[in-house]
Structure formats: structure tokens, C-alpha cells
Amino acid sequence: MIQPENVKRPEPTPYARGLAKLAQVDGKAGEEVVSSLGDLGRYIVEFSFGEIYSREGLSLRDRQIATVAMLTALGGREPQLRLHLGAALNVGLSPREIEEIIIHSVSYAGFPTAINAMRLLQEVLAETTQSPASAV
Amino acid sequence: MIQPENVKRPEPTPYARGLAKLAQVDGKAGEEVVSSLGDLGRYIVEFSFGEIYSREGLSLRDRQIATVAMLTALGGREPQLRLHLGAALNVGLSPREIEEIIIHSVSYAGFPTAINAMRLLQEVLAETTQSPASAV
Amino acid sequence: MIQPENVKRPEPTPYARGLAKLAQVDGKAGEEVVSSLGDLGRYIVEFSFGEIYSREGLSLRDRQIATVAMLTALGGREPQLRLHLGAALNVGLSPREIEEIIIHSVSYAGFPTAINAMRLLQEVLAETTQSPASAV
Amino acid sequence: MIQPENVKRPEPTPYARGLAKLAQVDGKAGEEVVSSLGDLGRYIVEFSFGEIYSREGLSLRDRQIATVAMLTALGGREPQLRLHLGAALNVGLSPREIEEIIIHSVSYAGFPTAINAMRLLQEVLAETTQSPASAV
Amino acid sequence: MIQPENVKRPEPTPYARGLAKLAQVDGKAGEEVVSSLGDLGRYIVEFSFGEIYSREGLSLRDRQIATVAMLTALGGREPQLRLHLGAALNVGLSPREIEEIIIHSVSYAGFPTAINAMRLLQEVLAETTQSPASAV
Amino acid sequence: MIQPENVKRPEPTPYARGLAKLAQVDGKAGEEVVSSLGDLGRYIVEFSFGEIYSREGLSLRDRQIATVAMLTALGGREPQLRLHLGAALNVGLSPREIEEIIIHSVSYAGFPTAINAMRLLQEVLAETTQSPASAV
Numbered sequence: 001m002i003q004p005e006n007v008k009r010p011e012p013t014p015y016a017r018g019l020a021k022l023a024q025v026d027g028k029a030g031e032e033v034v035s036s037l038g039d040l041g042r043y044i045v046e047f048s049f050g051e052i053y054s055r056e057g058l059s060l061r062d063r064q065i066a067t068v069a070m071l072t073a074l075g076g077r078e079p080q081l082r083l084h085l086g087a088a089l090n091v092g093l094s095p096r097e098i099e100e101i102i103i104h105s106v107s108y109a110g111f112p113t114a115i116n117a118m119r120l121l122q123e124v125l126a127e128t129t130q131s132p133a134s135a136v
Numbered sequence: 137m138i139q140p141e142n143v144k145r146p147e148p149t150p151y152a153r154g155l156a157k158l159a160q161v162d163g164k165a166g167e168e169v170v171s172s173l174g175d176l177g178r179y180i181v182e183f184s185f186g187e188i189y190s191r192e193g194l195s196l197r198d199r200q201i202a203t204v205a206m207l208t209a210l211g212g213r214e215p216q217l218r219l220h221l222g223a224a225l226n227v228g229l230s231p232r233e234i235e236e237i238i239i240h241s242v243s244y245a246g247f248p249t250a251i252n253a254m255r256l257l258q259e260v261l262a263e264t265t266q267s268p269a270s271a272v
Numbered sequence: 273m274i275q276p277e278n279v280k281r282p283e284p285t286p287y288a289r290g291l292a293k294l295a296q297v298d299g300k301a302g303e304e305v306v307s308s309l310g311d312l313g314r315y316i317v318e319f320s321f322g323e324i325y326s327r328e329g330l331s332l333r334d335r336q337i338a339t340v341a342m343l344t345a346l347g348g349r350e351p352q353l354r355l356h357l358g359a360a361l362n363v364g365l366s367p368r369e370i371e372e373i374i375i376h377s378v379s380y381a382g383f384p385t386a387i388n389a390m391r392l393l394q395e396v397l398a399e400t401t402q403s404p405a406s407a408v
Numbered sequence: 409m410i411q412p413e414n415v416k417r418p419e420p421t422p423y424a425r426g427l428a429k430l431a432q433v434d435g436k437a438g439e440e441v442v443s444s445l446g447d448l449g450r451y452i453v454e455f456s457f458g459e460i461y462s463r464e465g466l467s468l469r470d471r472q473i474a475t476v477a478m479l480t481a482l483g484g485r486e487p488q489l490r491l492h493l494g495a496a497l498n499v500g501l502s503p504r505e506i507e508e509i510i511i512h513s514v515s516y517a518g519f520p521t522a523i524n525a526m527r528l529l530q531e532v533l534a535e536t537t538q539s540p541a542s543a544v
Numbered sequence: 545m546i547q548p549e550n551v552k553r554p555e556p557t558p559y560a561r562g563l564a565k566l567a568q569v570d571g572k573a574g575e576e577v578v579s580s581l582g583d584l585g586r587y588i589v590e591f592s593f594g595e596i597y598s599r600e601g602l603s604l605r606d607r608q609i610a611t612v613a614m615l616t617a618l619g620g621r622e623p624q625l626r627l628h629l630g631a632a633l634n635v636g637l638s639p640r641e642i643e644e645i646i647i648h649s650v651s652y653a654g655f656p657t658a659i660n661a662m663r664l665l666q667e668v669l670a671e672t673t674q675s676p677a678s679a680v
Numbered sequence: 681m682i683q684p685e686n687v688k689r690p691e692p693t694p695y696a697r698g699l700a701k702l703a704q705v706d707g708k709a710g711e712e713v714v715s716s717l718g719d720l721g722r723y724i725v726e727f728s729f730g731e732i733y734s735r736e737g738l739s740l741r742d743r744q745i746a747t748v749a750m751l752t753a754l755g756g757r758e759p760q761l762r763l764h765l766g767a768a769l770n771v772g773l774s775p776r777e778i779e780e781i782i783i784h785s786v787s788y789a790g791f792p793t794a795i796n797a798m799r800l801l802q803e804v805l806a807e808t809t810q811s812p813a814s815a816v
Binding site: 648 | 743779
């Protein structure tokens with residue numbers, strides 16, 4: 001938390017660090033979302049991506065497992081789940097792994113939210129022209 | 137549920153497979169929970185552990201990331217979250233990684249559920265006498 | 273909604289009708305809850321019991337199936353679920369039927385909220401000294 | 409998924425039992441949903457319909473009261489609620505009874521989810537050309 | 545529902561009081577919603593507006609802060625949130641204040657529900673041709 | 681965390697600004713909560729209080745209306761709701777106004793979460809030896 005007194009400061013601002021992390025995770029889709037949200041978009045960049053997603057101790061892939069699982073289980077957050085399904089592919093999760101996360105959610109949140117998430121995954125996979133998971 | 141008489145069949149019943157998986161994930165704590173729940177406990181063993189947790193395509197460690205994230209974000213499921221925080225340690229997640237999952241949940245479900253989960257993690261770590269994460 | 277000026281008025285006020293319905297559904301436990309809640313308690317009597325529970329078109333037993341199912345699935349409303357598990361017995365649902373409602377909830381809300389509800393049912397059945405459902 | 413030709417085996421597989429139950433509850437609409445969902449659809453058939461819905465101890469009608477109540481109260485699960493409103497009609501609940509379940513949910517989950525459910529009921533009733541409930 | 549012309553009757557029925565309050569809060573949009581909802585709509589008028597919204601002790605402006613905050617945080621209630629964002633403008637909250645309520649929700653319910661609410665606010669502001677908040 | 685003595689620097693760090701705001705809103709109780717939460721506590725101070733609560737455009741009193749409303753409606757976040765009920769008194773809301781917020785939540789989230797919040801308010805008022813609201 002203490003910032004070194006360093007004339008040639010190499011550390012980017014949380015906002016700059018967040019923009020880079022956002023591009024890495026969500027690609028162009030994420031930038032389009034936050035750019036139209038005013039201060040709310042700024043906090044997504046600064047706090048969610050510049051702070052939380054930039055922390056060490058958990059890989060981007062593992063963070064995306066958590067994100068997809070939470071958005072699936074909570075329900076009613078379809079636009080964000082859709083974006084993060086694409087992000088999950090970006091950071092190296094396979095279609096099969098994402099399908100498994102969704103199936104795994106059934107034990108904790110039931111079938112309806114899992115079905116909605118699977119439909120979104122099918123749409124995202126169709127758009128990205130990735131070969132779909134055999135079972136999807 | 138009736139298994140065909142088949143001399144070379146190595147495949148256990150879903151229930152037997154589930155009991156083994158439950159012991160692997162939750163240890164003794166899980167068995168105590170399900171044994172007192174009647175048919176509901178049987179479905180936890182057969183379906184949740186014998187089917188879902190036994191699927192290939194996602195490691196136990198990754199499944200536990202998803203489980204901890206969902207139970208944290210949903211809130212109001214403290215006994216199950218507590219059990220699965222212990223399970224997360226069992227399957228190889230470090231205290232630091234679990235702490236990161238909880239911090240990661242803030243962006244998607246806010247601070248209150250994260251605080252409740254962090255308190256439970258502190259309790260679980262104190263009980264298991266694992267050296268606590270420095271930041272916890 | 274217009275009340276006829278009628279000397280032999282048979283229609284009680286919503287509050288009186290609600291108190292009678294509350295006693296029928298929840299017994300003494302319900303009255304204790306609402307009496308200490310000020311205007312909030314008054315609305316529970318007048319609106320929830322005097323209006324909704326007093327409607328025709330769905331039996332008290334069927335209403336209690338819906339109530340137990342909702343409180344189980346929503347989670348985090350344990351004191352009310354406990355009260356309404358007792359009410360479910362009051363209006364004629366058997367321990368086995370209530371157990372089935374809880375098990376049924378798994379498909380729609382997952383295992384954790386069902387486990388919490390089953391624990392409460394076990395407590396309520398132990399207190400009422402009803403012979404417990406064999407599977408509970 | 410293929411059932412062995414076995415002259416004396418009276419017990420169907422959970423999958424076959426689930427398909428029959430699904431057809432009974434949801435009609436053709438349910439089959440279309442699960443057939444495009446891969447392993448997730450298989451679990452809906454095997455576990456949700458082949459196990460849970462096939463249990464004794466609670467009638468299909470009573471199970472559907474619980475299902476409609478839960479999906480209404482949880483919110484954000486509109487496609488599944490829509491399907492199960494049709495299923496509620498299939499298993500013998502009247503439009504008026506379903507309307508009452510939705511109105512009953514207000515006490516436990518508030519007006520917004522009830523309004524959304526009532527809109528879906530109005531759509532389902534319009535499609536099935538059943539005479540609508542007078543108050544709907 | 546028709547109120548008799550009665551010179552000394554100062555107290556309207558809950559329904560009449562609710563209709564007036566509904567018009568004050570939601571304008572024409574609210575009336576259109578409730579008129580097509582049968583008894584559910586009647587309870588919205590009588591109970592939600594005729595009783596709750598008509599209570600003293602908290603201003604309409606303060607009630608609308610609470611309403612927007614709750615509907616944002618709960619998620620999955622978009623049609624009602626949209627209506628109440630317009631109502632918030634009606635009772636005197638500025639676009640900036642409403643934007644702040646939505647940003648404030650992030651700490652308690654995370655970014656996804658806040659993003660969905662901000663999109664709805666942008667739509668509502670565009671329709672009402674109010675000059676948009678600078679940051680929105 | 682230590683702020684340099686700098687005569688012309690008017691802008692504190694987000695952390696320092698957050699600590700001051702936290703003390704203003706939650707009093708000593710808030711500091712105790714965050715001090716034991718590691719990095720999660722740091723984000724509560726820096727982001728939730730140093731950024732969000734420190735924003736202009738909505739008064740502390742109005743922010744606390746939103747906070748109490750959200751924590752009541754979401755349910756299952758009792759320790760945080762309890763803290764923020766005390767904070768609501770700190771920033772100038774009267775016991776009656778807080779009671780009204782809780783009653784207001786019934787229309788949007790139903791009675792059970794409102795009952796739980798009212799119980800917490802009664803406890804908080806008893807502890808602070810404020811004269812309780814007449815209706816509570």
C-alpha cells in the first residue's frame with residue numbers, strides 16, 4: 001500500500017492498469033460496455049479490473065471460473081454472464097470446462113439458472129465459431 | 137438403481153461412487169451431514185457427488201473454486217459454505233487462493249456476502265490450525 | 273369493495289378476519305410474532321392473512337405448499353420458514369408431504385437451501401412430538 | 409439411454425422414467441428444451457423428472473404448486489416459469505388456482521416478481537386459448 | 545370502487561387513496577400496469593399505494609430512493625425498475641441523484657445489477673428528454 | 681496509510697478519506713469490522729467509503745436509506761444490516777424513518793425479510809437506549 005518515492009514511477013494508475021486488464025479479459029466487448037457507463041464504468045475499470053482482477057494469488061483462469069459460476073447461480077444478470085462467458089474463453093477455459101462449470105452449478109442453484117447459462121454459452125460459442133462442445 | 141449381474145463390471149453404483157467422492161472432497165464432515173438427511177442425503181451422494189462431482193472435464197480444485205464462489209455470492213447458506221471452505225482446503229486450494237475467491241466475489245455480489253464468507257474462512261482456518269493467510 | 277350499509281353486517285374487518293385466519297394457520301406462534309411488530313405486524317394480519325390467505329380459489333393446504341416452497345428456495349428466512357413448517361402441519365400437510373416439498377425444491381434452487389429447510393423440519397417435528405417421517 | 413430388451417425387467421431406467429414423466433408434466437415443450445441441452449438436459453430428465461418428480465408422497469399437482477411458487481418468488485427465471493405455467497395447466501391446476509399461487513407469492517417475495525409471473529400467465533393462457541380467469 | 549359523493553366524508557377508501565397516490569408517483573404508466581392485472585393490480589393500488597406509500601413518516605422522495613435501491617440490488621425485476629426510475633424523477637429526484645443511488649448499490653450487490661439499472665436509467669432519461677446527467 | 685504532512689495537499693488518499701467517512705457513518709463499530717478483514721477490509725475503506733460514500737450528489741442520509749433498503753430486501757446479510765441500522769441513526773435518520781423504510785420494503789421483497797430487519801432494528805434501538813418508535 002505504501003508507494004515508493006520513486007522519480008521514474010513505473011507503476012501505472014489503477015485506471016490504466018484496469019484498462020489493460022479489461023482488454024486482456026474481456027477484449028473489445030468490455031471496453032464498449034464501460035465506456036458508456038460514466039463513473040460506474042470508471043469504477044469497473046479502476047476497482048474491478050485495476051484492483052481485484054489485477055491481484056496476485058489467483059490466476060485469471062481461476063478468477064473466471066468463479067465469475068461464471070457466480071453469474072450463473074445468481075441469475076438475472078444475463079448481459080454480464082454473456083460477456084464473461086466470452087472472457088472465460090479468452091483466458092483459456094475450454095468450451096467443455098465452461099459447460100462443466102454450468103452443470104456444476106445445478107447442485108448449488110438448481111436447473112433454471114443453469115439452463116439459462118447454457119443457452120448463453122451456446123450463443124457465444126456459435127458467434128465465436130469455436131467448435132462447440134460435443135455435448136452442447 | 138438395480139445393477140445388472142455382470143462379472144467384469146468395474147463401475148460402482150452412483151451411490152458408492154458418490155460416497156467415495158464425498159469422502160475425498162468433504163472428509164468426515166460431509167458424511168455426517170448426509171447421513172442424517174434421509175432421501176435428501178441420498179441424492180446429495182448419488183447426484184451431486186456420484187454424478188456431478190464425478191464428471192470429467194473439470195478438476196476437483198476447479199469445481200471447488202466454483203462452489204465457494206457461488207455459496208459466497210448467494211449468501212444465506214452459511215453451513216454449506218463453511219463445509220465447502222474446508223473442502224476447498226482438502227482438494228488443494230491454499231488459504232490465500234480461497235481468500236482471493238472471496239475478495240473476487242465483491243465485484244459480482246458486493247461486500248456483505250464477502251465479509252460473511254471471510255469470517256467463516258477465518259473460523260475454518262483457526263480450526264484446522266493451518267497457518268492463516270497473512271492478510272486474513 | 274363498497275360495503276353495504278347493512279344493520280346485520282356479517283363481514284368482519286380485514287384485521288379481525290386476518291387474526292382468525294392467522295390463528296387457524298399459525299396457531300399461537302403467529303400471534304406472538306405479529307403482536308410485537310407494530311404496524312408491520314398489523315399489515316401481516318390485515319393484508320397477508322386478512323386479504324391474501326382469506327381469498328377463495330386455493331385451499332389453505334395448497335397455499336402452505338406454496339409458502340414452504342418459496343421460503344425454502346429463497347433461503348435466509350429461517351425464522352419464517354420454521355413458523356410456516358409448523359403451519360403446514362396445522363393445515364393438514366403430513367410430515368412426508370413437507371419432506372417431499374423440500375426435496376422437490378432441489379431442482380429449482382439446489383441442495384443448500386433444501387438442507388437448511390430439512391434441518392428446520394427435523395427440529396419442528398421433534399418439538400411437536402409427531403412421529404417423524406421415516407426418511408427424516 | 410438405450411434400454412436393454414429384457415423380458416422380465418419391470419423397472420425402467422431413470423432416463424426412461426424421466427422422459428415419460430417429462431412428457432406427462434411439460435408435454436412436447438419440455439422435450440424440446442432438454443433435447444438441446446446435452447448432459448444438462450440428460451440430468452433434467454434423469455434426476456429432476458426420473459427421480460424427484462417420480463417420487464411418491466406428493467401429487468404432480470402439488471409439486472406444480474411448489475414449482476410455480478418457487479420460480480415466481482425467485483425471479484429472473486422467466487423461460488422456466490413460462491414452461492411450468494403450462495405444465496401447471498397440464499397436471500390439472502385451473503387458471504384461477506395458478507393466479508392465486510401468484511397472488512399468494514406477494515406476501516413472501518413482493519409485487520414485482522408476482523407482476524412478472526402474472527404477465528407470463530396471461531401469455532400462456534392466451535396461447536392455450538383456455539378461457540382466461542375472470543380477474544386475469 | 546366508486547366513492548359516494550358525501551359532503552362530510554374526509555377519509556377515502558384505501559383503493560381511492562391508492563389510485564391518487566399511484567398517479568402522483570408513477571403517472572399514467574402506473575395506471576396502465578395495474579389496470580390489466582386483476583386482483584393483483586387491485587392489491588398494488590390498495591395495499592402498496594393506498595397503505596404503504598400513503599403512510600406518513602417518510603417522504604415520497606425518500607421512499608423512491610429505497611425503491612430504486614431495492615429493485616436495482618435484487619435484479620431480475622427490470623420492468624418494475626424501469627417504471628420506478630421514471631417515478632423517481634416524478635417525485636423530485638434528479639438524474640444525478642438516481643445515478644448516485646445506482647452507483648451506491650455496487651458496494652452491496654456488485655456491478656452487474658448496477659450496470660443493468662444504469663442502462664435502464666439511460667433509456668428512461670432518453671425518453672423523457674430530460675438533459676442527461678453528465679456522467680451518464 | 682500514513683499521510684505525508686504536506687501543507688498544500690488538500691486531497692487525502694482514498695484510504696484516509698475512507699477511514700474518516702467510515703468513522704462518520706459507522707462509528708467505532710465499523711472500524712472494528714474492517715480492521716480484522718485484511719485486504720477485504722482495506723477495500724471496504726478505500727472503495728466503499730473512500731470512493732462511493734465520499735461522492736457528492738447524494739447525502740449521507742439518502743445513501744443510508746438506500747443501504748438499509750437494500751440489505752433488508754436482499755436478506756441473509758444480518759450482521760451488515762445491523763451495523764447499517766446503527767449507521768442510519770448516526771447520519772440522522774430517526775427510528776420512525778428507519779421503521780418506515782423497513783415497512784416500505786414489503787411491497788418489493790415481501791414480509792419475511794422485513795420482519796427480520798424489524799427485529800434487528802428493535803435490538804439496535806434497545807442498545808442505543810434511544811426512545812423507541814411508538815409503533816416498534
